Amino acid sequence: MSKFNIPTRHNQKLQAIVERVDADQELWQLWRCANVNAVDRSGITDHGEIHIRVVANAALKMLRLLTDAGIQTSIETDYSMTKEDAEVVVVLAACMHDLGISIHRDDHEQYSLFLARDKLPSFLDGLYDLSERTIMISEISHAMIAHRWDVRCLTLEAGVMKVADALDMTEGRSRIPFEAGSTSIHSVSAAAISSVGLKRGEERPIRVDITMSNSAGVFQVDELLKRKLKNSSIAPYVEVIARVADQEGEAERRLLGVFTL
Numbered sequence: 001m002s003k004f005n006i007p008t009r010h011n012q013k014l015q016a017i018v019e020r021v022d023a024d025q026e027l028w029q030l031w032r033c034a035n036v037n038a039v040d041r042s043g044i045t046d047h048g049e050i051h052i053r054v055v056a057n058a059a060l061k062m063l064r065l066l067t068d069a070g071i072q073t074s075i076e077t078d079y080s081m082t083k084e085d086a087e088v089v090v091v092l093a094a095c096m097h098d099l100g101i102s103i104h105r106d107d108h109e110q111y112s113l114f115l116a117r118d119k120l121p122s123f124l125d126g127l128y129d130l131s132e133r134t135i136m137i138s139e140i141s142h143a144m145i146a147h148r149w150d151v152r153c154l155t156l157e158a159g160v161m162k163v164a165d166a167l168d169m170t171e172g173r174s175r176i177p178f179e180a181g182s183t184s185i186h187s188v189s190a191a192a193i194s195s196v197g198l199k200r201g202e203e204r205p206i207r208v209d210i211t212m213s214n215s216a217g218v219f220q221v222d223e224l225l226k227r228k229l230k231n232s233s234i235a236p237y238v239e240v241i242a243r244v245a246d247q248e249g250e251a252e253r254r255l256l257g258v259f260t261l
Contacts, residue, residue: 004049006056006091011084013127014091020123021095027119033102042105047098051168056094059164061198062206063090066156066237069205074155079135089136089157092123093143094164109148113141149228159233166228167208169193169220192217194245201239210242218242 004022008015021027028049035048063086067073073086096119100111120140124133145151146158149166153159170193194211201207210221221242229235 004053004056004095006053006060011087013084014087016127017088017091017123024119024123027095030099030102030115034098034100037101037103037105044105047101051098052095054168055097055161055164056091058167058198059090059094059160060087062160062164062234063087063157065198065200065206066160066234068200069237071156071205071237074157075135075139081132081135085132085136086157088127089139089143090160090164092120092136093140093147093157093161096120096140097144097147097161097165109145109151112144116141116144149231152231153233156233159235162228162232163225163234163238166225167196167198169224170196189216189219193220204237204239206234206238208238208240210240212242212244215244217244 004018006014006018008018031049031052035046038044038047063073063083067083067086073083075081075086075089076083096116097112098108099115100108100113102115103111117137120137121133124136128136139155139157142155143158143161146153146155147162147165149162153162171191192212192214194213195209197209197211199207199209208225210217210225212218221240225240229238229240
């Protein structure tokens with residue numbers, strides 16, 4: 001079994017969560033079952049442990065960019081908890097958000113909720129008292145259900161989770177379904193995304209840098225990222241820059257587009 005590696009910094013609660021994730025064999029098997037239904041049975045791309053790691057790391061990085069910029073998380077504003085608790089929210093939401101695919105791809109967001117409700121108390125036990133644990137489960141559950149593109153995000157953490165899910169689109173890791181071997185715009189566009197990077201923006205707290213091997217990748221950016229960002233709670237804080245690499249793949253790139261919402 002691989003390790004669930006994310007940068008916990010000095011967040012002791014998050015470190016305890018990571019250790020519990022590492023030790024939870026049922027959770028890892030649920031990720032594998034989700035991937036069987038996604039890849040082998042539904043013909044869509046990876047929704048297993050690699051996807052979980054990508055989303056968890058992206059969500060954590062975006063959340064930290066926001067809090068470093070002085071933006072308060074919803075769990076701080078509404079419950080007087082801490083940004084460290086918000087980190088636990090987004091990481092556990094990432095771990096649980098696609099568990100429902102182990103049941104079915106269709107409506108998996110709802111199925112994920114009841115699978116997560118069975119597991120979350122043991123992950124949070126000993127780290128939070130009953131009242132705080134109830135808050136955490138509510139906040140994690142909201143971030144999970146709101147990762148669907150058309151569900152409204154009511155918290156900052158949910159918006160982070162929604163956009164992080166969309167960022168797992170490098171070199172064919174797109175969430176847009178396409179048939180294996182297809183030469184449709186879906187598959188061509190999915191393969192066109194060379195890299196996705198996150199860093200502090202020049203005008204906004206978060207900058208998403210996307211490099212494409214050809215302009216077909218714009219389809220992924222529009223269909224996958226842009227619509228999720230638009231329906232998130234963090235759109236005012238994110239700038240997206242998409243570039244096409246030159247023919248030799250050198251570092252110098254031609255600017256294809258910039259958008260903010």
